[in-house]
Amino acid sequence: MGRWVKKSHSVADQVRRGEVASVYCLYGEEEYRREQELNQLLDALLMEGVRELNLDQIRPGETGTGSILGSARTLPFLASRRVVLVRGIEELSREQQEELLAYLNDPCPTSCLVLTARRLDLRTRLAAALQKKGVLLRFDRLETDSLKESLTAAARERGVRLRSEAVSLLIALVGDDFRQLIYNVEKLALFVGEREEIGAKDVEALVGETRVRSIFQLTDAVSSKSLDVALRCLTSLLESGEEPLAVIGMLGRQIRLLVRAKALREQSIPVSRMTHELNLPPRVTAALAEQSASRSWRELSGALQSLSETDLAIKTGRAAAPVLLTGLVWDLCRA
Structure with a gap:
């Protein structure tokens, strides 16, 4: 059996x-x-x-x-x-x-x-x-709480303490791709050295202020279907050396947040409670709730499918990553 x-x-x-x-x-x-x-x-x-x-x-x-x-x-x-x-x-x-x-x-x-x-x-x-x-x-993707626990444990194994605000910022910037998150935890452990504690400022310093802005601008532009802005942000990230799979992780997390926000909105959950459910700042939660209203379930399902197909195409080398990511951003903004 x-x-x-x-x-x-x-x-x-x-x-x-x-x-x-x-x-x-x-x-x-x-x-x-x-x-x-x-x-x-x-x-x-x-x-x-x-x-x-x-x-x-x-x-x-x-x-x-x-x-x-x-x-x-x-x-x-x-x-x-x-x-x-x-x-x-x-x-x-x-x-x-x-x-x-x-x-x-x-x-x-x-x-x-x-x-x-x-x-x-x-x-x-x-x-x-x-x-x-x-x-x-x-092996399903980990939910946010499980991700935080796993990353905190991974940091502990490397002899450092990952503060709660640091792990939240790391997930917000990198997305929920576990491989990319572990890779960044390893870099952060080396970055802080003997200090043995990783804070939000360390995360910002490691990824760079320009990258932080570009990441937030890209995910926000995709959520609001602003194609021109999204393509400019994508180009900026790739030209600065951003890993294509890291971009996939960021975009994937954003679409999944839109799915959760839409589900909560349709249950008439107030933004104050959604903030707790999504574990995000009130301003970000309010924006997600508004952006999710402009997308149908069919569109969100198609967006998740496009993400999965692009992820596989990049990993198998079916085409150049910048071309695939440009097509993905186009699909996500036009969905």
Whole structure:
């Protein structure tokens, strides 16, 4: 029988205890934590000395990739098991899906299949088979409170204390992309040195005053559908060396805030209470409530889809990041 694993439990620990499933599927939009868990799982499944000989990696759509079934049916070499890692199973062709389904009905006892995906439709035959035969691990984007707790803990692990106003400002500036946030926490820990405490002024100093203004101007322009202003802010950020994925994170957080503000507004929640719910200053909350009224649910859904598609396109190098981001800003402002 398949099973879900609670977030408090580690599949790597279970593997080390000898509890090895025939297939693991790690999915969800929170890439940083998903990759962390994946690396821990691979370390537990294969010792370092035999990994190169017993780990096959398959990426759907890439030329030269081997057969999932063929790799999984290959016997391990000088090890107790073989691991087949398939990244991005949402990109599997119909033929590859059928091949995978056939394998799940009769898995090889000396092989372990590890799958990853950004999205997994649990209504499909493949998802049903994975739920029945293997272990599913889901990694959703963290909510604001969980983000703050995780970042505070990450700073503590690096020997520094992250003040509450600093973590709030960091999320406001960087967005809710966990990888980018952790990267900035690491930079801040080095920045403060022996002082061992990170305040809001440290965050401002690290990212730079010009960047702070450009970020707020960009997200505000997108929220208010001011295309010309948004494109100018985007150009300024990219020319100053801003990471494209960081821009995606900022814009993604802003659209999700608009979604939450619209939902609260439709429940007739007053701005004073929305301020508490969104954990934002009153002026910012009031602006979000007003901006959300000009967007339909269909438009907001389309904006989230555009963000996801652009994020994937940048990570897979389908086109130049500035071109993709310009198209995204155009879509978000015209939605």
